[in-house]
Amino acid sequence: MEFQGGSAAEVFSALHNSDDPKEREFLKDIVKLFCELSGGYTLLAGLRLADRGRSEPASGEGGGVEKWEAHLQLFDKDGRRVPLRFAPAGVSELVNMCAAVGFSRGRVLILDEPAQNLHPSLQRSLLKRLREYSESWGVQLLVITHSPSLVSEFSLDRTVRFVAHGGSTQIFKPEPQPDPAAASERDLVYAYFRPKLVSALFARAVIIAEGKGEDAALLAWLPKCGFSLEDENVLILTAEGKEGIPYMCEWVKGWGVPFVVFCDGKPSKKKEVEGYLSGLEQQGLLFRFRQDDLVCLFEEEYGDAFNECCGKFGNQ
Known part of the structure; x- marks a missing residue:
């Protein structure tokens, strides 16, 4: 399964509105992680009317049903709402990263060049925290990176080096x-x-x-x-x-x-x-x-x- 960046609101809203208290608690952990790594930004997730005051006729009925959509709001450390499309690149990257974690609970999460818009120290913090939570979240991490900062956060006995050579890929592990x-x-x-x-x-x-x-x-x-x-x-x-x-x-x-x-x-x-x-x-x-x-x-x-x-x- 592939997580798409535009699906962040759906992922957070699904956790927020879940009947399972563990999933709602899981969302709190993710939002807390996001707040720590983003320097004070926070997220609110839920559902909202797609078109306020409008309705669509239900099939076979004379009445109508309201349309709802997943909604995600971002607030800076001063409590001001920030449109996601205007958020700093690193913060937007973190939103998608945290949503990918939420989407991947109980699965293998492949991070391809994760958080590339973040400062190296934040990249390391992100992976450190993800490793801490991965066991309780049931997420297995597979990280693909060109960053020494990220490799430094992993034991080298869990690291593999891939090299393109002569039209094929060679794998090295001492x-x-x-x-x-x-x-x-x-x-x-x-x-x-x-x-x-x-x-x-x-x-x-x-x-x-x-x-x-x-x-x-x-x-x-x-x-x-x-x-x-x-x-x-x-x-x-x-x-x-x-x-x-x-x-x-x-x-x-x-x-x-x-x-x-x-x-x-x-x-x-x-x-x-x-x-x-x-x-x-x-x-x-x-x-x-x-x-x-x-x-x-x-x-x-x-x-x-x-x-x-x-x-x-x-x-x-």
Whole structure:
């Protein structure tokens, strides 16, 4: 079944006039949710005469019957009535979202790019509240989104990434880590990097930089090569050291995100990490900046500021 945005009044009115007290209570929950998320707007639903003072003849009878229609009124936080067609886009979106929830009680609710006119913080609040109510409302949520803000509100073990490739769709979902100790260490690293890692789900490709130095070098070097990160939808992730690189590589690989790695030429103190990096290098997925290259690039791009830093902190 598909909910149409123009059906919001019918959904709210049906709940308002229901003989089932649970449905009327359900409507109160939805209106309360709408009020909280819209910043004080509220809704009133019911029935009204479609044409006041008019009637239509009933079939086979001499008398007439009055026409009624579902009616929905919107009021701002000061109590002034606002015509729905003149409401802010985000508020109108919320009206339809809440009506869709009311329509979907006991069903699966598919939200395709939900609340796209809302601020990201409101999007997260909306989904957080919907998750809280979904069990008691009997609504199962399936969210389709391009927003990292929304993905951040869900556990990644309940997330699937779809990628269009060669005329078909590929599905990516990382396999669980079988070793509990390794899984615990990995999850700790992922929790630290989570905000940027989630953004990587929507990138066409990822560049993993060892640290801040490589990050700054790439930001200066890539534009000189005529490469725009924004235009190409490529994201730079900073691993905060060589030890974080394997975790990041395995994470983006599990989600099907292409990647390359940039680091300096100094070997890692951990043999297993250095072995992992050497394997990437053999596959053409890792590139090492020489120290002289970095120094020359920083001197050229950042000039006086670089020399001042070298004077204060040495060549590190």
